[in-house]
Amino acid sequence: MVADNATFHRGGRIQEIIESAGCQLKYLPSYSPELNKIERCWSWLKSQIRQQLIQFDCIRDAMEYVLRLAS
Template identity: 50%
Template sequence: MPGLPKKSVIVMDKGTFHKKHNIQQIIIDAGYMVEYLPTYSPDFNPIEHK
């Protein structure tokens, strides 16, 4: 993650490999914040209703 400004926000989905504690801790220790995307819901996606 070199080149990213400190206090950048890293946005990830909820894939199991992203939820591993060590991955999250590495990002936090490097000075970044972690945010996760909300769970996918096809009910809110109009393309799913065609």
């Protein structure tokens, strides 16, 4: 069983239950957004949208504008 590092995965009886079923519990490494290229893309995209919000009446218009620029 592979689990992330959510606190509810680390406590309680989860490991005991998994091991009693004959399985092993392995945890993913800590979250590192700098290692995930898509996180940088989303960060840039959200930043651009925030900057455009002052020029548009709604977030959808700002999003569409930024997405047109990015494509």
